[in-house]
Amino acid sequence: MFMWIEEKIEGKRSARIKLDKAPLDARKLTRRGLKYGAWILLALWTGFTLVGYFTPIKELWVSFWSWNLGPWETFWIFFYAAFTYAFAGHMREQVCLYMCPYARFQGVMFDPDTLVITYDPERGEPRGQRKKGVAPQSIGKGDCVDCDICVQVCPTGIDIRDGLQYECIGCAACIDACDAVMAQMNYPKGLIRYTTENALERHWGMKEILAHVVRPRIVIYSLILAGLTLALIWGLANKADLRVNVLRDRAILAREVEGGLIENVYRLQVMNVTEQAHRYTVSVSGLNDIRLEGASSIEVPAVTTKTLPILVRVPLESGQKGAHMIYFDVQAENNSGMAVHEKATFLIP
Ligand code: SF4
Ligand code: SF4
Structure with a gap:
């Protein structure tokens, strides 16, 4: 695309060599300005679309034009654009010769x-x-x-x-x-x-x-390629819309609270990898009379990870001393298919 732009603005190779040798007049300045301007726009577009993989692209578009980008978004858009501009505009085959492992x-x-x-x-x-x-x-x-x-x-x-x-x-x-x-x-x-x-x-x-x-070797390469393609399709088709990590609070292992209950503290890392915000409700099971204390739902914006502190309580007689397996169920309120079943360990001292 960079070469296509160059040819459209400055002409074929012989015309470009002539332009290189020509004195810096208005015509040369205009052509060079147009070419570099078009290259910069294209390079910025590659940086923008790259960052668009990791952050909702419609919001990124609005933020870009209102100059309201976050520091990392700004860094990666301009960093990637600078490399595209240098590699595709100026270095070209030097990249193939000295940098590409192929x-x-x-x-x-x-x-x-x-x-x-x-x-x-x-x-x-x-x-x-x-x-x-x-x-x-x-x-x-x-x-x-x-x-x-x-x-x-x-x-x-x-x-x-x-x-x-x-x-x-x-x-x-x-x-x-x-x-x-x-x-x-x-x-x-x-x-x-x-x-x-x-x-x-x-x-x-x-x-x-x-x-x-x-x-x-062609059969083997084809089989490897077919395998990788299938793995990619399978990965895309089975992409989880919701991911949950259960982290134990290491500072508080287990403690007795009012009413003779045993309490364990967890942090639930809820990753919403869809393009829409969702509210998720959390429930817990695995021991008699097990219940959550405090907030049991969380609103997570699109493509964002949020952490929810969770207090889990059981009566002392629910189990013997030691570690017990419990299960957290995290489910989107407006989509029953978007649910995760995660196990964790509950300690009774
Ligand atoms: S191989 Fe190269 S040098 Fe020989 S005729 Fe073709 S273009 Fe000319
Ligand atoms: S030798 Fe290779 S790199 Fe050089 S012009 Fe021919 S195909 Fe292109």
Whole structure:
């Protein structure tokens, strides 16, 4: 998208090189201003949508325009936007070369039947310059006219004629450039093309390449990918709308209160992960005559966690001395399906 904006505002590569060399006049200033302005807006949008994963995006939108963002929201929007701007606007393939781990492990995933962008040395060599329309055989050369255009267009600056290199980001710019040269020379296209090591060596066509697609590593990778996709779908389908953690108050283990009752103190961490506010009611079970003392419901705004202190009391004769399992049920008042059953330990001294 950054490159698309650049091309729309400043034109194609040759026009951009010209603009780079041109003196800083009103036209250059306008184009540069427009480009950087559009990049900044797009970068801010990526920061905004990232933060929108963690905070309700409609409220974030209102807060953004009324300049009422929280400190973390402000930090992450601008931090992420700054990195998007730097990476996509200015660093680009430097990120692919020096920061992205993919280039480092792609070699492990390749085998002789992997489709990669390759120069055909058998057809291209010996390379050499010649006039347009001269048949390669007539001068004892291959199809490569040694114009270096494939190197000039390569964003990472490599020469694909030296073989597959980890710097190649598979952008295919060299394929298009070389095909244009081949067309000008009236030679067949595809001196640089998508092919495999085996296909080059054994002169296979597309039919044989396709016949070698199904092989053990492809099956294993596909199964892993299918497994991950299923796990993601399952995770999304079973995403809990409500999560509850029961934390014991470590300062007060168990104490006797008025009426001969035993009291344990807990803190219930209630996480509402929906986009709407909900009121939840809490009940407790697991021992005879067990009951809650004090507040037993809590209002939790959208995508927020709140903590509710809970006092649980039982008569002394409800159980023997020691630890007993009890259960908290937390349920949304307006949605019976949104409920959590959590266990905890009750101590009778
Ligand atoms: S663009 Fe094609 S013809 Fe020109 S140097 Fe590269 S491989 Fe050779
Ligand atoms: S595919 Fe792109 S990165 Fe790879 S050699 Fe060709 S132009 Fe360079």
